[in-house]
Amino acid sequence: MLVDLRKHATAAIFDCDVAIVGAGAAGLTLARHLAGRGREIVVVESGGLDFDEATQGLADGPNLGDAYYPLVHARLRFFGGTTNIWGGRCARLEAIDFAQRDWVPLSGWPIALDEIERWYAAAASDLQLGPDAASPDGWNGDHAERLGVDPVSFVTRLWHFDDVVERFAKPRAADIVGAPDVRVLLHATVVRVQAAASAKAVTGLELATLDGRRAQLRARHFVLACGGVENARLLLASSDVEPHGIGNAHDQVGRCFMEHPHGRAGVLEAHAGFELWQAFQPRLRPDGTRVAPVLLPAPAFQREARILNSAFTFKLQRDRSHGLPLHKRIYNDLREELSPTRGKRQFWHAYRRLRRFVQRTTRERTARARFARGQTRVHVIVRAEQAPNPASRVTLASTRDALGMPHAALEWRRSELDKRTVRLMAERLGTALAQGGVGKLEPASWLYDGSTEWPVDVTVSSHPIGGYHHMGTTRMSVSPAEGVVDRDGRVHGYANLYVAGSSIFPTAGWANPTLTILALTHRLGDHLLARMA
Numbered sequence: 001m002l003v004d005l006r007k008h009a010t011a012a013i014f015d016c017d018v019a020i021v022g023a024g025a026a027g028l029t030l031a032r033h034l035a036g037r038g039r040e041i042v043v044v045e046s047g048g049l050d051f052d053e054a055t056q057g058l059a060d061g062p063n064l065g066d067a068y069y070p071l072v073h074a075r076l077r078f079f080g081g082t083t084n085i086w087g088g089r090c091a092r093l094e095a096i097d098f099a100q101r102d103w104v105p106l107s108g109w110p111i112a113l114d115e116i117e118r119w120y121a122a123a124a125s126d127l128q129l130g131p132d133a134a135s136p137d138g139w140n141g142d143h144a145e146r147l148g149v150d151p152v153s154f155v156t157r158l159w160h161f162d163d164v165v166e167r168f169a170k171p172r173a174a175d176i177v178g179a180p181d182v183r184v185l186l187h188a189t190v191v192r193v194q195a196a197a198s199a200k201a202v203t204g205l206e207l208a209t210l211d212g213r214r215a216q217l218r219a220r221h222f223v224l225a226c227g228g229v230e231n232a233r234l235l236l237a238s239s240d241v242e243p244h245g246i247g248n249a250h251d252q253v254g255r256c257f258m259e260h261p262h263g264r265a266g267v268l269e270a271h272a273g274f275e276l277w278q279a280f281q282p283r284l285r286p287d288g289t290r291v292a293p294v295l296l297p298a299p300a301f302q303r304e305a306r307i308l309n310s311a312f313t314f315k316l317q318r319d320r321s322h323g324l325p326l327h328k329r330i331y332n333d334l335r336e337e338l339s340p341t342r343g344k345r346q347f348w349h350a351y352r353r354l355r356r357f358v359q360r361t362t363r364e365r366t367a368r369a370r371f372a373r374g375q376t377r378v379h380v381i382v383r384a385e386q387a388p389n390p391a392s393r394v395t396l397a398s399t400r401d402a403l404g405m406p407h408a409a410l411e412w413r414r415s416e417l418d419k420r421t422v423r424l425m426a427e428r429l430g431t432a433l434a435q436g437g438v439g440k441l442e443p444a445s446w447l448y449d450g451s452t453e454w455p456v457d458v459t460v461s462s463h464p465i466g467g468y469h470h471m472g473t474t475r476m477s478v479s480p481a482e483g484v485v486d487r488d489g490r491v492h493g494y495a496n497l498y499v500a501g502s503s504i505f506p507t508a509g510w511a512n513p514t515l516t517i518l519a520l521t522h523r524l525g526d527h528l529l530a531r532m533a
Helices: 025-034 052-061 081-084 117-126 227-237 275-277 297-307 326-339 342-361 364-374 416-435 513-533
Strands: 002-004 012-021 041-044 152-161 182-186 187-193 201-209 213-226 263-270 290-299 311-318 377-385 392-398 405-413 441-443 498-499
Touching: 012 182, 012 513, 025 081, 025 227, 041 213, 117 416, 117 513, 152 405, 152 416, 182 364, 187 227, 213 227, 213 513, 227 392, 227 405, 263 416, 275 311, 275 364, 275 377, 290 297, 290 416, 297 416, 311 364, 377 416
Parallel strands: 002 182, 012 041, 012 213, 041 182, 213 498
Antiparallel strands: 152 290, 187 201, 201 213, 263 377, 263 441, 290 311, 311 377, 392 405
8 A cells, every 4th residue: 555644644653563664676575575474564665656856855965985976866766766777687696705705805794695595586586587597507608618718717697687667666566555464655754763772672763754744653673675875874863872873883884885886997909809799798588588698707716816706798889089979978968967757767768678679680780890890899898896895985974955864975985906806807808818819908007007096987888987786884794893784684783673685785796786685685574574473
C-alpha cells in the first residue's frame, strides 16, 4: 500500500515489525523477501513515485577531495532510486575480493564467497539474467586464452545485462505495493534515527515532509538502505544519544568511501588489435540475454604483483584530442541539463536502445572500415578497484538542507595502490599482447606522474570519473574498532539496527555492486525472519 505522508496529520505515529529506509534496489528487495511472512513492513521513501527537484535537493552537499560528480546528481531520491537510470550491468565478486590480502590495507570480509553463493542465484533470478547466471561457471569466459593471453596473468569474466528499464519502479513493483503487509511511506524523509538512552537499540525514526509535517515510525527492527552516502549521513547526524553519531564510538562511520574509478590505461599502436576489440564487445545469447567479456588480473598475478582486482575493457575510438563525437556531446549535454523526470528518462532509455540496435546491426562493419582507414585505434579502459582508505570519507557539512539536516560532505581520496595497479596491469598486458603478436600497447602517461590523481577524461565513457558506485562508509567487520556492522549487517552494539547495500562492503572488488547488494539483501532477509521467528 502506498501512503503519502503529506496527507497525514502532523505527529502521526506508525508501527511495524521491520522499518526499511529507502525504496531503492536494496530496500525493495528486502521488502519483497519479507512480504507474506506474517510481519508488518514499512518502507520509508524520501521522494514520491517520480523525480521532483525539491526532494532531490536534499541530496546536495560539497565535494572536498578528488574531483567527483556533484552529490546532488550522484543518486536519486524517488521510488526505485538510482536504478531508474541504471545501465543494468551485473557481475559477481571473485573469491579473492572477499579474502584478506596482506598487500591491501583493511581487506578481508567476515564472510566468504561460498556463504552467499545461493543468494547470488536468487539475485540473478530477480534480474532475469538467464539460466546460466545461477551457476558460478555462467560468469566465466575464455576470451583471454583464445587471444593468446597467458591465463596465469589474466582471466575473462562476463558482465550480464539486465535490459529491463526501471526494474524497481512502481509498474514493476506491483507485488510490493499491493502486499497487505507492506506499506510504502512516500515523501517521508528520515531526519533522525532515535537511539535508546542505553545506546544499545533504536526506538524509532523521526520523519519529516517538505511541507512541514512530522511523524514517528516505531518498529522491532530497523534497516537503513539508502546508499553509501545517506546511510553514513543518517548515522552521523543522529547524535543526541551518542555524541559522534550512532555506531561511531570508534570513528568508523563514513570512512573508507570507495568507488570504481574510470580511466584510460593505454592505447595500441595503429592498425593493431581490432580482433581484440571485437572479442570483447557485447553479444546476445540464444536465450535473448546480453553479455560482454571483461579482462581481469588473475589471482596469481594479483598476489605476485600485490595489486587490486580491476577490469580492463577495449574501446575503438578516434584520437581523444578530437573530443567526443557530436551525437555523444548532444546526449551528454542533455543528460546534464535535463532533470531525470519520467519523460526525460524515456529519452535516455530510447537512446540506449538505439545504441544497442546499432551495435547488433551496423556497428561492426562501420567500425572495421574506419579502423582500416586509420581513423580509430584500440584504447584500453580501466574500471578499477579502489583500496579501502580511511581518509576517503563521508562527513557532515556545516550547511543544512531544507529539513534542517546537515548536508553530507564527501572527501574522496584515492591511493598510490589504486594507480600502481593500473600501471602494472597495463605493462603486463602490453607484454602479453606483444608476445601474442597482437601489437604494441603504450601505457597512458598519467600512470607515471608520481601522484595519486587520475585525469577526468570525458572521452573514456559516459561516466568518466567512476561508476556511481558508492561503497564502504558503514563497512562490515568482526570488531567495532574496524567497521560499523557485523557479518549480518547489524550495527555493532545495537540489537535491532541494520544496514543494507554496498555501504557495508569492506572492499570494493572488481565488480559492479548491484548483484552483490541484492545477494546480501536476501541473506539479511532470511536473518531477520529467523530472528523474528
